Amino acid sequence: MSGSPYASHSEGDTEAMLEAVGVDRVEELFDVPESVRFEGEFGIDAKSEQAALRETKRRLAANDDLTEFLGRGHYEHYVPSLVDSVSQRSEFITSYTQYQPEVTQGFLQVLFEYQSLLVELTGLGVANCSMYDEATALAEAALLAKRVRAADGDRVLVPEYVRDSHVSVLENYTGGSEVTVERYATEAGNVDVDALEAAMAEDVVMVYAENPTTLGTVEEQLHAVGDLADSHDALFCLGSDPVAMSILQRPADVGADVVVGDASVLGMPTSYGTGLGVFATREEFLRQVPGRLVGASEDDSGTRAFTLTLQTREQHIRKERATSNICTNQAWVALRAAIHAAWLGADGLVDLAERMVELPRDLAASLDDVRGVTAPIHDDRHHVREFQARTDQPAPAVADDLEAEGFAVHAVDDHTLQVCVTDANEHAADEFVAAVREVSE
Amino acid sequence: MEHYDQARYGPAGEDTNEPLLSEKDQTTVEVDSSLPDDLTRDEVELPSPEEPELARHYVRLSQQNYGVDSGPYPLGSCTMKYNPRFTEEAAALPDAAVHPDRSEDSLQGTLELLGDLQDYLGRIGGMDAVTLQPPAGAAGEFTGILVAEAYHEANDEGHRDEVIVPDAAHGTNFASAALGGYDVVEIPSGDDGRVDLEALEAALGENTAALMLTNPNTLGLFERDIETIAEMVHDAGGLLYYDGANLNALLGRARPGDMGFDIMHFNVHKTFATPHGGGGPGAGPVGVTDELADFLPDPHVREGDAGDYELYTPEHSVGKVHGFQGNWPVLVKAFAYIDRLGDDGLADASAKAVLNANYLAEQLDYEIPLGPFHHEFVASAGDQDAADVAKRMLDYGVHPPTTKWPELVDEALMTEPTEVETKDNLDDLADAFNAVAAEDDETLESAPNRTTARRIDQTTAARNPRLSWHDLE
Numbered sequence: 001m002s003g004s005p006y007a008s009h010s011e012g013d014t015e016a017m018l019e020a021v022g023v024d025r026v027e028e029l030f031d032v033p034e035s036v037r038f039e040g041e042f043g044i045d046a047k048s049e050q051a052a053l054r055e056t057k058r059r060l061a062a063n064d065d066l067t068e069f070l071g072r073g074h075y076e077h078y079v080p081s082l083v084d085s086v087s088q089r090s091e092f093i094t095s096y097t098q099y100q101p102e103v104t105q106g107f108l109q110v111l112f113e114y115q116s117l118l119v120e121l122t123g124l125g126v127a128n129c130s131m132y133d134e135a136t137a138l139a140e141a142a143l144l145a146k147r148v149r150a151a152d153g154d155r156v157l158v159p160e161y162v163r164d165s166h167v168s169v170l171e172n173y174t175g176g177s178e179v180t181v182e183r184y185a186t187e188a189g190n191v192d193v194d195a196l197e198a199a200m201a202e203d204v205v206m207v208y209a210e211n212p213t214t215l216g217t218v219e220e221q222l223h224a225v226g227d228l229a230d231s232h233d234a235l236f237c238l239g240s241d242p243v244a245m246s247i248l249q250r251p252a253d254v255g256a257d258v259v260v261g262d263a264s265v266l267g268m269p270t271s272y273g274t275g276l277g278v279f280a281t282r283e284e285f286l287r288q289v290p291g292r293l294v295g296a297s298e299d300d301s302g303t304r305a306f307t308l309t310l311q312t313r314e315q316h317i318r319k320e321r322a323t324s325n326i327c328t329n330q331a332w333v334a335l336r337a338a339i340h341a342a343w344l345g346a347d348g349l350v351d352l353a354e355r356m357v358e359l360p361r362d363l364a365a366s367l368d369d370v371r372g373v374t375a376p377i378h379d380d381r382h383h384v385r386e387f388q389a390r391t392d393q394p395a396p397a398v399a400d401d402l403e404a405e406g407f408a409v410h411a412v413d414d415h416t417l418q419v420c421v422t423d424a425n426e427h428a429a430d431e432f433v434a435a436v437r438e439v440s441e
Numbered sequence: 442m443e444h445y446d447q448a449r450y451g452p453a454g455e456d457t458n459e460p461l462l463s464e465k466d467q468t469t470v471e472v473d474s475s476l477p478d479d480l481t482r483d484e485v486e487l488p489s490p491e492e493p494e495l496a497r498h499y500v501r502l503s504q505q506n507y508g509v510d511s512g513p514y515p516l517g518s519c520t521m522k523y524n525p526r527f528t529e530e531a532a533a534l535p536d537a538a539v540h541p542d543r544s545e546d547s548l549q550g551t552l553e554l555l556g557d558l559q560d561y562l563g564r565i566g567g568m569d570a571v572t573l574q575p576p577a578g579a580a581g582e583f584t585g586i587l588v589a590e591a592y593h594e595a596n597d598e599g600h601r602d603e604v605i606v607p608d609a610a611h612g613t614n615f616a617s618a619a620l621g622g623y624d625v626v627e628i629p630s631g632d633d634g635r636v637d638l639e640a641l642e643a644a645l646g647e648n649t650a651a652l653m654l655t656n657p658n659t660l661g662l663f664e665r666d667i668e669t670i671a672e673m674v675h676d677a678g679g680l681l682y683y684d685g686a687n688l689n690a691l692l693g694r695a696r697p698g699d700m701g702f703d704i705m706h707f708n709v710h711k712t713f714a715t716p717h718g719g720g721g722p723g724a725g726p727v728g729v730t731d732e733l734a735d736f737l738p739d740p741h742v743r744e745g746d747a748g749d750y751e752l753y754t755p756e757h758s759v760g761k762v763h764g765f766q767g768n769w770p771v772l773v774k775a776f777a778y779i780d781r782l783g784d785d786g787l788a789d790a791s792a793k794a795v796l797n798a799n800y801l802a803e804q805l806d807y808e809i810p811l812g813p814f815h816h817e818f819v820a821s822a823g824d825q826d827a828a829d830v831a832k833r834m835l836d837y838g839v840h841p842p843t844t845k846w847p848e849l850v851d852e853a854l855m856t857e858p859t860e861v862e863t864k865d866n867l868d869d870l871a872d873a874f875n876a877v878a879a880e881d882d883e884t885l886e887s888a889p890n891r892t893t894a895r896r897i898d899q900t901t902a903a904r905n906p907r908l909s910w911h912d913l914e
Contacts, residue, residue, distance in 0.1 A: 002785045002789070003785060003786060003789035003793075004782055004786040004787075004790040004793065004860060005525075005781070005782075005786065006525060006790070006860070006861055007789060007793035007794075007861055008863065009793060009796075009864065013863065013864040014796070016864065017796055017797075017800040017864055017867075018796070020800055020803050020804075021796070021799045026792045026793075026795065026796050027694075027792075029795045029799055029813065029815070030663075030694050030695075030795065030815065031662070031663045031665065031813045031815070032663055032691070032694055032695045033665055033667075033668070035668060036667060036668060036695050036699055036700045037695060038567070038693060038694060038695050038699060042561070042564045042783075042787070043564065043784070044561060044564070044779060044780065044782075044783040044784050044787075045783045045784075046781070046782060046783030046785045046786050047781050047783065048781075049525070049527045049781060052531075052777055052780045052781035053527055053777065055780055056531040056534070056554065056776065056777050056780070057531075057534060057536070059550050059553045059554045060534055060536035060537055060554060061536055061550060062550035062553060063536045063539060063547065063548055063550035063551055064546075064547040064548075064549075066543070066547055068539075068540045068543070070540040070542050072542060073764060073765075074541055074542070074765060076538075076540075080492075082492060082495065082496060082499075084533075085496075086496065086499040086500070086503070088529065089499075089500070089503040090508050090509075090510035090511070091503040091504065091506040091507065091508045091510070091511060092503050092506060092508065092718070092719060093508070093524070093529075093716045093718050093719075094509040094510045094511075094521075094523075094716050094717070095506055095507060095508035095509070095717065095718075095719045096514065096516055096519055096521055096717050096719070096720070097717070097719065097720040098719065098720070099516070099843075100507075100831065100832075100835060100840065100841060101894065101897050102832065102892040102893065102894045102895065103506070103507040103835055103889075103892050104505075104506050104507060104719070105458070105502075105505040105893045105894050106459075106502035106503050106504065106505035107502070107506050107719040107720075109461070109502055109505075110499070110502055111719075111720075112461075112908075112909070112910070113461060113462055113463075113910070115908055115909050116461075116463065116910040116911065117487065119908075119909040119911055120485065120486060120487060120909075120911070121485070125908075126908055126909075127908070129720070130720075130721070132576040132577065132580065132722075132763060132768075133576070133763060133764045133765070134764055135761070135763065135764030136576075136580075136763065136764070163764070165761045165764050165765065166764055168739070168760035169760075169761045169762060169763065169764060171760065172759065172761065172762060173583075173620065175587075175621070175622060176619070176620055176621045176622025176623070177622065178622070218476065218480055220480060245482075246472075246482075246485050247472050247474050247476070247482065247485075248476075248480065248481060248482065249479075249480060249481065249482055250482040250483075253482070262764075269538040270538045270539055270540045271537075271538065271770050272537075272539055272541050272551060272765065272766055272769035273540075273541035273764065273765020273766050273767070273769065274722065274765075274767075274768050274769055274770060274771075275576075275763075275764060275765070286906060293906075293908055295902040295908050296902070296907040296908075296912070296913060297897055297898045297899070297901050297907075298897070298901065299894040299896060299898070300887075300895035300896045300898075301895045303458060303894065303895070304458065305458075305894035305895075305897045306897075307897045307899060307902050309899070309902040309903050309906060309908075310903055310906065312903075314612075315579070315612040315613050315615070315616035316612040316846075318612075318616075319612045319615035319616060320615040320618065320619035320625040321619070322612070322615075322616045322619075324620070325579045325580075325582065325583055325613050325616035325617040325619075326579055326580075327577065327578065327579045327611075327613050328577035328578060328579065328717070328720065328721040328723035329577070329720050330576075330720075330721045330722045330768075331718055331720030331721050331722075332716070332718025332719055332721065332722060333718075333722055335718075335719065339495070341487070342462055342487075342488060342489075342490065342495055342498075343492060343495060345468060345487060345488070345489025345490070346468045346469065346470040346485050346486065346487040346488075346489050347468065347470050347489060348489070349487065350470050350472055350485055353474075354474050354475065357474065357475060357476055358475060361475075382476050382477075382480065399544075400544075403544060403547060408540065408543055408544070408547065410542055
């Protein structure tokens with residue numbers, strides 16, 4: 001085989017085209033100085049489709065087949081087959097951003113429905129049609145806070161339980177705006193309100209908290225966080241996800257000004273951290289929102305139609321004064337999440353969320369019966385999907401031993417494991433407990 | 442020519458659009474949880490249709506959407522080429538569905554694939570090290586800016602606070618530099634559509650951190666003075682950044698690393714055919730020279746001495762630019778595409794992309810002021826309004842080019858047919874352009890007429906924002 005299998009020009013056509021253009025060889029069309037011409041090879045052999053697929057399979061087959069009890073920001077729920085089947089339709093997956101809305105009404109409507117889902121779940125007036133992931137959404141929230149706050153300020157406060165990776169992204173995004181990120185103390189898996197109050201000052205532009213937290217706990221101090229932020233003219237940014245939000249306190253009701261999170265808990269299998277950044281905020285900040293927004297309008301015949309709107313916020317128009325540099329986002333992941341949410345419906349979503357409260361409760365109780373294990377560590381708290389457990393033996397060694405038994409868990413410090421259980425792995429919960437018993441006793 | 446006719450489900454003028462889910466059903470569920478009442482919300486109201494109705498909903502919506510598989514999509518600077526379906530199968534392999542916090546030992550397959558993709562991209566771009574973490578092209582630009590900043594700081598040159606960007610550059614270049622805290626210095630292009638060396642000289646100085654450049658530029662023109670430009674930027678102590686949006690023009694002909702670029706990003710949905718998915722996800726891998734490799738994001742993949750793969754933190758890493766490791770399924774698709782095409786296929790893709798653009802240009806009645814161009818060209822709609830031209834082209838069943846940008850060309854029609862179109866398709870596309878070119882303003886202004894939606898009122902959408910079904914009640 002030679003040439004691209006996806007650029008099939010017959011020899012006759014190629015010759016006719018070259019003649020029309022007025023050159024003998026296609027190489028004459030490259031206006032590249034001799035001195036920078038590449039004369040070497042990449043050294044990549046062309047393959048048949050079958051062989052290329054086999055090569056990818058061969059590599060990935062080296063991954064161990066483990067049952068994952070992993071969470072901490074990336075979760076799996078069963079994804080209904082409808083999601084794959086519909087999202088793989090060519091018209092959706094091979095389309096570009098909806099710069100010509102008259103021929104992209106279908107995708108625009110799905111994104112409008114996705115935004116609507118988040119507006120319902122957050123209680124906030126505006127949701128955009130995606131950021132990359134929770135970490136970058138959090139970073140964009142801090143930048144929005146810096147822009148909209150009336151008084152000068154440069155501090156963003158985040159709780160201790162936030163993943164280091166998220167803080168690193170936040171610091172990178174806000175570094176150019178002279179914002180400093182500080183962590184505030186937490187107590188028993190929740191915000192330490194006294195510590196937060198002590199950290200608050202007039203130069204704080206945003207306070208962040210999560211519900212559920214990265215530790216898996218339900219955050220019980222949201223009203224207090226919201227009040228503290230409000231009384232210091234700081235924005236309250238809440239991290240959550242669409243499953244948890246369907247039963248936990250409604251963000252708008254606890255004073256959240258921005259909601260970020262990862263909506264890829266819907267519509268995606270575990271995908272090595274691929275996200276779907278939620279970004280919702282109050283209507284008053286609409287013109288400072290980063291990323292794309294889909295709005296309803298009318299066409300010339302008076303029929304309702306959808307379009308990307310308020311684009312003057314965006315980089316292709318506003319350049320260095322845009323609200324964000326984001327262009328390509330996670331639209332197709334949003335489409336998948338929207339289909340999954342619709343498939344679940346209100347009942348299904350609430351039922352799924354309630355199971356996510358019950359499953360860790362049951363699994364923690366079973367693990368607590370294992371000698372050498374105490375679970376959950378935050379036993380005064382409620383949990384969603386996951387919890388932490390204390391091990392008498394070094395946690396990294398326990399995690400290694402469990403891996404040998406076919407299970408993956410987080411070892412978060414010397415004697416702490418974190419265990420995540422959802423509808424995707426609960427079938428293996430009994431075997432998991434047996435394995436923990438085997439390696440701990 | 443009727444490639445694509447998005448008929449409504451009834452006579453034009455009647456509101457026969459697919460209803461919103463919320464108009465089909467709204468179900469209110471009171472939350473009755475085992476959690477204490479003060480930790481839960483009262484209720485949730487969402488559409489809850491059954492699966493058969495949902496399947497029809499989304500299929501109908503898909504029928505109101507135009508993709509590459511629907512017909513030609515010559516959107517300039519977006520490289521909307523065909524997305525081979527087998528890469529979808531590759532990304533959906535059960536072995537690919539893994540959690541990012543898995544141990545390195547248990548993820549040797551994933552790490553090997555990532556390591557190999559880093560290697561492939563390094564060879565294609567002429568770069569020494571490549572990070573795969575940035576989740577899109579703009580995120581790649583921002584990563585490059587972070588790397589440049591860290592590099593200058595490590596050399597006690599932290600005072601450099603300016604990034605130079607040519608006026609014809611993508612909007613993301615300006616926005617990414619600004620996000621990094623840099624002052625953006627915009628330089629005008631010369632009359633030939635390329636970097637004006639005098640303007641560049643005037644802009645360069647002791648505060649220059651970097652020059653961001655697209656090559657071929659957004660007009661499809663190769664920056665012939667690239668070696669001089671690289672020398673000028675480096676002499677001033679700055680770094681040269683390559684925006685990879687137009688790399689599809691150069692595969693196997695020239696490499697950014699050989700031209701003197703220090704940092705580059707790849708747009709895998711453009712060059713390496715991963716589907717754009719109606720806006721994303723993408724991936725924006727960033728390649729750098731040896732000198733900058735220690736600044737790349739954390740973690741990085743490398744092959745260990747024993748032939749195993751590991752993650753490590755580069756010595757002066759800028760940290761993270763994504764919560765985890767970026768858009769993994771997209772990276773799998775890009776790997777599979779590159780692996781399938783190999784040297785010959787990649788070089789041929791560029792050859793055909795350039796041939797197609799030149800052939801199509803030859804057939805058009807619109808003037809194309811600047812050349813010689815490569816994979817794309819910018820025609821001028823002349824006395825016509827380029828946005829109206831685009832709307833009218835929809836009536837001819839094809840997707841129009843990018844319009845009104847770059848502003849260097851009046852009423853710009855930025856056209857990139859990509860390598861996938863056959864001569865027949867290009868002839869049809871040219872017929873559509875030329876038919877519109879011969880029409881009067883009235884016809885153009887009243888277009889489109891054969892699409893799902895007629896011309897959409899943008900002003901009302903922005904003045905009276907209705908952004909969710911709650912706003913429609």
